[in-house]
Amino acid sequence: MEYEVTLLGIPGVCRDREPVRFPYRKAEGIFYYLCVEKHTNRDELVSLFWGSGDEASGRKNLRQALFQLRKLLGEEVIVLQGRNDLKLNQRVEIKTDWDMPDRDFSLCQDRFLDFFYLKDCPEFEEWVEEKRNQQISRILREIKIQLGEAVPAQNPEKIRLLIEAWNHWSPWDEEMVLAGMKLYGQAEKYDWGVKLYQEYARRLKEDLDEEPSHQAEVLFQTLLHRKEVSSLRSKTSKEAFFGRLAEIQAVDEQIFLFLSNEDARSVIIEGEVGVGKTALIRQIFGMDHRGEALEIYANCYGAESDVPLRAFRDCFQCLERLHGEHRISLSGKEERLIRRMTSGEGRSGSPEEEGDGSADDSRKTQNTAALETEILNLFRNLVSQRKILLYIDSLHWMDPVSRRLLQRMMIELGNERLFLTAACRTDGKQAVRDLLLALNERALVTTIHLSCFTEEEVGELVKREPFQRLAGENGARELFLRTEGNPLALMDLLNQSGQKNGDGKERLSRIDMMIQLRLERLPERQRRTLEALSVCGEEGELEPLSLLTKSEPLDLVEELEHLMRAGLVAEKEKENKIVYQFTHQYYRDYVYSQLSQGRKRLWHTAAAHWYEKAGELRTALYHYERSSERQQAETVCARLEAEALKREEKA
Numbered sequence: 001m002e003y004e005v006t007l008l009g010i011p012g013v014c015r016d017r018e019p020v021r022f023p024y025r026k027a028e029g030i031f032y033y034l035c036v037e038k039h040t041n042r043d044e045l046v047s048l049f050w051g052s053g054d055e056a057s058g059r060k061n062l063r064q065a066l067f068q069l070r071k072l073l074g075e076e077v078i079v080l081q082g083r084n085d086l087k088l089n090q091r092v093e094i095k096t097d098w099d100m101p102d103r104d105f106s107l108c109q110d111r112f113l114d115f116f117y118l119k120d121c122p123e124f125e126e127w128v129e130e131k132r133n134q135q136i137s138r139i140l141r142e143i144k145i146q147l148g149e150a151v152p153a154q155n156p157e158k159i160r161l162l163i164e165a166w167n168h169w170s171p172w173d174e175e176m177v178l179a180g181m182k183l184y185g186q187a188e189k190y191d192w193g194v195k196l197y198q199e200y201a202r203r204l205k206e207d208l209d210e211e212p213s214h215q216a217e218v219l220f221q222t223l224l225h226r227k228e229v230s231s232l233r234s235k236t237s238k239e240a241f242f243g244r245l246a247e248i249q250a251v252d253e254q255i256f257l258f259l260s261n262e263d264a265r266s267v268i269i270e271g272e273v274g275v276g277k278t279a280l281i282r283q284i285f286g287m288d289h290r291g292e293a294l295e296i297y298a299n300c301y302g303a304e305s306d307v308p309l310r311a312f313r314d315c316f317q318c319l320e321r322l323h324g325e326h327r328i329s330l331s332g333k334e335e336r337l338i339r340r341m342t343s344g345e346g347r348s349g350s351p352e353e354e355g356d357g358s359a360d361d362s363r364k365t366q367n368t369a370a371l372e373t374e375i376l377n378l379f380r381n382l383v384s385q386r387k388i389l390l391y392i393d394s395l396h397w398m399d400p401v402s403r404r405l406l407q408r409m410m411i412e413l414g415n416e417r418l419f420l421t422a423a424c425r426t427d428g429k430q431a432v433r434d435l436l437l438a439l440n441e442r443a444l445v446t447t448i449h450l451s452c453f454t455e456e457e458v459g460e461l462v463k464r465e466p467f468q469r470l471a472g473e474n475g476a477r478e479l480f481l482r483t484e485g486n487p488l489a490l491m492d493l494l495n496q497s498g499q500k501n502g503d504g505k506e507r508l509s510r511i512d513m514m515i516q517l518r519l520e521r522l523p524e525r526q527r528r529t530l531e532a533l534s535v536c537g538e539e540g541e542l543e544p545l546s547l548l549t550k551s552e553p554l555d556l557v558e559e560l561e562h563l564m565r566a567g568l569v570a571e572k573e574k575e576n577k578i579v580y581q582f583t584h585q586y587y588r589d590y591v592y593s594q595l596s597q598g599r600k601r602l603w604h605t606a607a608a609h610w611y612e613k614a615g616e617l618r619t620a621l622y623h624y625e626r627s628s629e630r631q632q633a634e635t636v637c638a639r640l641e642a643e644a645l646k647r648e649e650k651a
Contacts, residue, residue, distance in 0.1 A: 301588075319338055518568070
């Protein structure tokens with residue numbers, strides 16, 4: 001025979017799927033007690049069911065109840081041991097929902113022995129209440145375990161069921177509300193999270209006349225913000241950017257908390273070469289933050305890691321634009337400082353540079369310190385007007401003076417008026433070790449590690465167009481093995497497959513190897529063109545490239561077109577001129593790093609002369625700073641400052 005016992009909800013027993021009718025309630029209660037406890041003794045049962053009467057009468061009633069149970073269910077179901085002990089027979093198949101696995105048990109929303117009451121049995125009722133509390137504890141414990149293991153993006157419906165079960169048993173539990181809203185946010189089910197909060201707030205007000213905590217309110221506003229941001233992200237952005245949802249949300253949430261005057265931490269995005277740090281930081285920068293803060297973007301470059309305050313020149317170019325848009329107000333002194341920085345005049349030597357202890361070295365050190373203070377004062381003024389979101393790409397290439405200034409700014413202003421989002425290469429962290437250590441010690445930053453794509457993510461990527469077409473015969477598995485999930489290597493391999501260049505059988509375990517292999521396949525003239533382009537900086541024009549490569553313009557254009565088809569170089573129009581740039585910053589850094597110091601100096605000198613003759617003094621200064629002609633750099637600086645003064649006088 002097979003017995004099925006329902007203990008959760010309205011209780012009942014079926015034998016071979018037929019309902020069992022008990023002769024009276026106490027006999028039924030004894031059986032349910034045995035189904036839960038598995039074994040007991042006569043003294044315990046007498047106390048539970050007849051404790052209000054005399055013992056002799058209780059034992060007589062118990063003997064009668066056991067007789068009726070064994071008669072009804074079969075003598076083999078309840079085993080009598082000696083004169084006092086009894087238990088359920090383990091050889092008889094008795095299934096109870098109380099014994100179901102924890103994962104199934106956690107989803108049950110029926111109360112233990114619901115609507116089952118015994119008159120004048122207070123000890124039994126206490127036992128029932130104890131089991132109901134155990135039921136709730138067991139359910140909540142298992143729900144929390146499952147929620148901790150869950151991947152929201154993969155199974156949001158399962159999360160919803162678990163949260164609903166938690167909500168059923170503990171409707172005023174704010175831990176449940178917070179956990180649910182966070183998980184719904186990770187799954188991009190913003191409406192679910194909003195509804196959970198609103199229902200919780202309503203119950204709290206109606207039943208307890210209380211309001212949700214400040215933490216819950218902030219998380220609610222964060223969800224509303226995420227929902228809004230999700231709807232505002234452009235279609236183009238969604239198509240061009242794959243994955244990294246959790247990382248985007250993590251950064252965006254900290255930015256939202258910062259803008260909402262809540263506790264927030266700036267973010268350092270770290271990862272290996274080609275993992276997508278730049279793409280991620282640009283994605284975040286491109287999101288709509290409703291103009292609530294000034295947004296400033298700066299790049300750091302390997303070729304310029306020794307140029308004092310180079311990173312802040314990008315910042316000042318942004319400030320120059322913001323001032324032109326009348327979004328910030330500046331004093332005359334601050335306007336002059338911005339012109340000095342954007343013109344390159346504020347390039348005074350770094351104290352970190354080796355010197356002979358001369359008076360000139362001392363003067364440079366003093367000038368640099370004074371300039372740092374001026375810049376810090378400027379930012380103090382700016383953050384008094386509006387909060388600042390500062391984005392810095394390739395932090396590992398930041399020059400020592402900029403690092404020191406950034407540290408001072410973050411210690412004084414960080415996370416209250418200034419929020420930093422920076423990308424840093426894992427293998428470059430040593431260069432900014434002191435900066436990161438100082439910020440971490442003060443709990444100013446949190447780090448998000450950007451990993452390579454998993455095999456599953458690679459599979460999802462190649463299902464999309466145009467990647468599905470580019471993948472061709474290369475399945476996701478092969479692509480993953482050959483690129484190790486590195487996005488840059490993956491995209492490069494897909495493009496190579498689409499262009500059908502070479503056999504493409506090399507295992508691309510490192511980006512360096514990938515680039516080295518690609519460059520080795522190029523003709524000498526194309527490699528020389530890339531070398532010249534790396535010297536030009538962020539972008540290069542045709543004439544200086546022709547000068548450096550000693551090529552005729554038409555021949556050079558042909559080489560550049562080959563490099564464009566190979567996916568190494570991009571062409572764009574800028575101010576009615578055609579300029580060329582590397583398709584990825586790391587390509588440029590790698591090519592530039594392979595040049596000898598002698599060639600770098602000679603080519604920078606040649607480029608500087610050309611740009612000076614062309615009247616492009618800022619670009620000329622860039623190249624003079626990298627050549628051996630320091631005196632000429634000072635001359636160009638003076639010319640730039642003089643021109644700035646003339647413009648000021650005219651204004």
